[in-house]
Amino acid sequence: xxxxxxxxxxxxxxxxxxxxxxxxxxxxxxxxxxxxxxxxxxxxxxxxxxxxxxxxxxxxxxxxxxxxxxxxxxxxxxxxxxxxxxxxxxxxxxxxxxxxxxxxxxxxxxxxxxxxxxxxxxxxxxxxxxxxxxxxxxxxxxxxxxxxxxxxxxxxxxxxxxxxxxxxxxxxxxxxxxxxxxxxxxxxxxxxxxxxxxxxxxxxxxxxxxxxxxxxxxxxxxxxxxxxxxxxxxxxxxxxxxxxxxxxxxxxxxxxxxxxxxxxxxxxxxxxxxxxxxxxxxxxxxxxxxxxxxxxxxxxxxxxxxxxxxxxxxxxxxxxxxxxxxxxxxxxxxxxxxxxxxxxxxxxxxxxxxxxxxxxxxxxxxxxxxxxxxxx
Amino acid sequence: xxxxxxxxxxxxxxxxxxxxxxxxxxxxxxxxxxxxxxxxxxxxxxxxxxxxxxxxxxxxxxxxxxxxxxxxxxxxxxxxxxxxxxxxxxxxxxxxxxxxxxxxxxxxxxxxxxxxxxxxxxxxxxxxxxxxxxxxxxxxxxxxxxxxxxxxxxxxxxxxxxxxxxxxxxxxxxxxxxxxxxxxxxxxxxxxxxxxxxxxxxxxxxxxxxxxxxxxxxxxxxxxxxxxxxxxxxxxxxxxxxxxxxxxxxxxxxxxxxxxxxxxxxxxxxxxxxxxxxxxxxxxxxxxxxxxxxxxxxxxxxxxxxxxxxxxxxxxxxxxxxxxxxxxxxxxxxxxxxxxxxxxxxxxxxxxxxxxxxxxxxxxxxxxxxxxxxxx
Numbered sequence: 001x002x003x004x005x006x007x008x009x010x011x012x013x014x015x016x017x018x019x020x021x022x023x024x025x026x027x028x029x030x031x032x033x034x035x036x037x038x039x040x041x042x043x044x045x046x047x048x049x050x051x052x053x054x055x056x057x058x059x060x061x062x063x064x065x066x067x068x069x070x071x072x073x074x075x076x077x078x079x080x081x082x083x084x085x086x087x088x089x090x091x092x093x094x095x096x097x098x099x100x101x102x103x104x105x106x107x108x109x110x111x112x113x114x115x116x117x118x119x120x121x122x123x124x125x126x127x128x129x130x131x132x133x134x135x136x137x138x139x140x141x142x143x144x145x146x147x148x149x150x151x152x153x154x155x156x157x158x159x160x161x162x163x164x165x166x167x168x169x170x171x172x173x174x175x176x177x178x179x180x181x182x183x184x185x186x187x188x189x190x191x192x193x194x195x196x197x198x199x200x201x202x203x204x205x206x207x208x209x210x211x212x213x214x215x216x217x218x219x220x221x222x223x224x225x226x227x228x229x230x231x232x233x234x235x236x237x238x239x240x241x242x243x244x245x246x247x248x249x250x251x252x253x254x255x256x257x258x259x260x261x262x263x264x265x266x267x268x269x270x271x272x273x274x275x276x277x278x279x280x281x282x283x284x285x286x287x288x289x290x291x292x293x294x295x296x297x298x299x300x301x302x303x304x305x306x307x308x309x310x311x312x313x314x315x316x317x318x319x320x321x322x323x324x325x326x327x328x329x330x331x332x333x334x335x336x337x338x339x340x341x342x343x344x345x346x347x348x349x350x351x352x353x354x355x356x357x358x359x360x361x362x363x364x365x366x367x368x369x370x371x372x373x374x375x376x
Numbered sequence: 377x378x379x380x381x382x383x384x385x386x387x388x389x390x391x392x393x394x395x396x397x398x399x400x401x402x403x404x405x406x407x408x409x410x411x412x413x414x415x416x417x418x419x420x421x422x423x424x425x426x427x428x429x430x431x432x433x434x435x436x437x438x439x440x441x442x443x444x445x446x447x448x449x450x451x452x453x454x455x456x457x458x459x460x461x462x463x464x465x466x467x468x469x470x471x472x473x474x475x476x477x478x479x480x481x482x483x484x485x486x487x488x489x490x491x492x493x494x495x496x497x498x499x500x501x502x503x504x505x506x507x508x509x510x511x512x513x514x515x516x517x518x519x520x521x522x523x524x525x526x527x528x529x530x531x532x533x534x535x536x537x538x539x540x541x542x543x544x545x546x547x548x549x550x551x552x553x554x555x556x557x558x559x560x561x562x563x564x565x566x567x568x569x570x571x572x573x574x575x576x577x578x579x580x581x582x583x584x585x586x587x588x589x590x591x592x593x594x595x596x597x598x599x600x601x602x603x604x605x606x607x608x609x610x611x612x613x614x615x616x617x618x619x620x621x622x623x624x625x626x627x628x629x630x631x632x633x634x635x636x637x638x639x640x641x642x643x644x645x646x647x648x649x650x651x652x653x654x655x656x657x658x659x660x661x662x663x664x665x666x667x668x669x670x671x672x673x674x675x676x677x678x679x680x681x682x683x684x685x686x687x688x689x690x691x692x693x694x695x696x697x698x699x700x701x702x703x704x705x706x707x708x709x710x711x712x713x714x715x716x717x718x719x720x721x722x723x724x725x726x727x728x729x730x731x732x733x734x735x736x737x738x739x740x741x742x743x744x745x746x747x748x749x750x751x752x
Contacts, residue, residue, distance in 0.1 A: 026629035126629040186614035238562035253402035253502040
């Protein structure tokens, strides 16, 4: 099947500064903050064609296209965004934003705390998904967008879309919740905690103030990413891709790379630890753990979602064992219980949790068909 | 259902020294070694009633009963061994042994290398399952046991039982292969590699020679155990046991313990790092990775198993996602293809991979019924 549409091409990041203090879920107050973002396509006169793309754990605002000076660095969801693509920039004005606490330009642990003149480090307050949504709503204000045509995201991004429908029901017309869950299970939290402990116990973590020591908890972040990566892939996919293939044809009987899968994982860990911030990783995993909108409805997700006015598209992937289809169906069931408008798709896509990032024809066709019918 | 049978009571470890050099799968030669072991019940005059119990990753020779001076320290499989229990010491003579490379008394990385007068550390050769089986066969020789009535083990222990049927087909009459797999998947290896990397990159690992530095890679071993522990439990069991229960009733918005599951996992990791040896952990995970008897049959497990003369009982647990029932059924299918004698059971036991250690009535009844019919 020939890929439809084109990449948006050259894009450039923008920066918005917000002076109004933001009271966070934790009770902490962020006196001021910056958000970096990108936009693709044109906002129409009615300002009714805006789609917000929310990123997952390690994502950022560079969602589509490339920078003029770095053509190889395509946005992380370029395959779905552009003229003629499912998130069609000929129809929609698309906004990607780096969330608060991120490490790609928005205010976070690695940016300067104006009070001290030093990086925030461990003093940066922990944030919840609702805090991101509130910060995103101010970005919407600054862009003159009263109501998003849609908010879309995969994994932790899908949780933000869900949160938008509860926190700002009048400001979101469609929520596309992909490879998400209404809350983490004990096993999900356990994996996050091992990843966090790897970072927190790295001797170069220095209680989160490693910037000042000129070091970086690289070992811990590398382990966290290796572990995370296993949970993003399906068992079958790993077997098809690597199986038990040996790197050097025979066992070496030492602790170097023996199996190809070891080489792959270590490479992924090394690469990630080379560009991502450890404090941001910690903070993002905590936001995942905290997410649980049903807590506001006495544990009843339907009650929590009853306030939503949006229409929903929920998508889960059959091979995703991190947030399995059963978790997405919990969201669908809650919405159906309320008589709310929800469509559900479960494409057979072999890439596990990471399927949401992949260019799968069935999956993309579902998103395209849904967004084609969204009135602007 | 009332528990049948009793604990064996007071037991004592024994030590056997072997002077004949052992050539390992890697090509390395161990000039001499000790094995510590325990026995329960009495060897009959025909020496036909011996059962060998093989331990898994973190197990050892103290399989049943307790020491006179330590009544609380029951053997790790005490619930299945004793007079009137499924491994009935009124009928069988049962042997538990700490494998080569272990850290409970048998020769391993933490014991003294006679050549240097210092602990072996990283100089201890990596071992494969077949090496353990060869060492165990010499222990059988020293006990005057020509042929085991049965060899039994769970997980990595089950792999040893399987290996016995191929390496010494005339010396094993029954193989009880529980919660095992014919080889690891790429995902299994990946989890092992993250655990190993946690230890290997711990600054206190010192290339495996930490004994000489008076330190211990506690952080790494703790992480390895936390991660391993997640894979031993079922997702459902974790949800039933911990769910999203909070330690202090409300979110603290910091990196201390928030969820009960975090407390549990960290405790398990701390406890394990307090008594287990990191080099042994590394070595045991490598033995798991290497295990793949089908490599000797051009990848055909049936061909590799064709030499076996034993009868088989294969048991898998429905909630085990580390070595799922599908992996056990690969063994069963290979045996059936050869027309070999195999029984298979798949008890519904909620404890995931760890089910093999549990006192589940259905599971224990299957083992009891099978062993009742074993002629001695």
